[in-house]
Amino acid sequence: MIHDVINTAPNALARIALYIEQDPKSVLTMSIADLAHDTATGPASIIRFCRRLGLSGFREFKIALSGDIERVTLIELAERAAPEDIDVAPGVAALSTALQSSIAASARGFDDLQITGLANRVRAARRVEVFGAGPSSVCADILAMRLIWLGFPAHSSGSATMSHALARRLGSSGLALGVSSLGHTEETRAFLAIARKTGAYTIAITTRADCPIAQTADEAVLFTSAGAWPQSGSAMHVPPVVLLSEYLCQYLQVREV
Structure with missing residues (x-):
């Protein structure tokens, strides 16, 4: 998509893409x-490009770009490996590469200060x-279970x-965490909206900052x-949320900051 912008966008956006x-x-x-300076544009042009x-x-x-770079790197490493060293079916290898790249x-995208605040x-x-x-109910269960094992009053219901x-x-005094990969799930958006209306602090855990659940919550953890875009019904977003869960628990086990 970036390459297409070079050929189709106005000059300022084309310079950014190039x-x-x-x-x-x-x-x-x-x-x-920094990017605006180096491309002789302005912050507004960078936002328009995004x-x-x-x-x-x-x-x-930057989060999306990091994912693309990681995917390309892993694919190149796999292609350089000798065929006799690869004892994995191509379909499984592709899925493994995609999962590793998303993690x-x-x-790279997680913000230490934000996770500290969440802790x-x-x-x-x-x-x-x-x-x-x-599939996001699995993520919710994992996160709630980890918090419960650390002694925090957490709960998750698939209903x-x-x-x-x-x-x-x-x-x-409550905290509501809503998980949705695409961020369009109406049940999750309603959950966060109800919790926020009571005065609880609400956090959306998703892949898109402009999705409905992110816009409903007080803040979003991305x-x-x-894959290039999350697929409806896929559970491939579970591993990154497991990483987030363990990362959060590291902060919780060390000390309050």
Whole structure:
């Protein structure tokens, strides 16, 4: 998609696309001001470029770019390996590569300060409700289970009706975590909306900063799913959320900051 922008977009956006295509890795360490300076554009042009790609902003673009770079790197490593060294069916190898890349890209995108803040909110919460529908219910269960084992008052229900009822009782001392890969699940959006209305702090865990659940919640924790775009019904977003769960628990086990 970046290459298409070079040929079809206005001059300012085309310059941005060309710069990124020539050295994508360097962009991962840049601020929006740095990229604007190096492309002789402005921050507003960078935002327009990101939105032309269907992304909400520069942070989400860097997460997506990191995932693409990681996928290309892993594919190149696999192609360089001698055929006799590969004892894996091509289909499984492709899935493994996609999962590894999504985990690595998510790791790059996680913000230490944000996860520290989340850990402190978990510590302070009187109750933590976690909800996800479909495959995301597995993610919700994993996260809730890890918190329970650490002694925190967490709970997850696969029933939207039950989760919505429990969300109504959270109040200002509660914390609601909603998991949805694409971020369009209405049950999850409603769960966060109900919890927020009671005064609870709400966090969306998703791949898109501009999705409905992210816009409903107080804040969003972003991860990168396997593949170019998350597929409805797929459970391939579970491993990055497992990484997030373990990362959060590391902070919770060390000390409050």
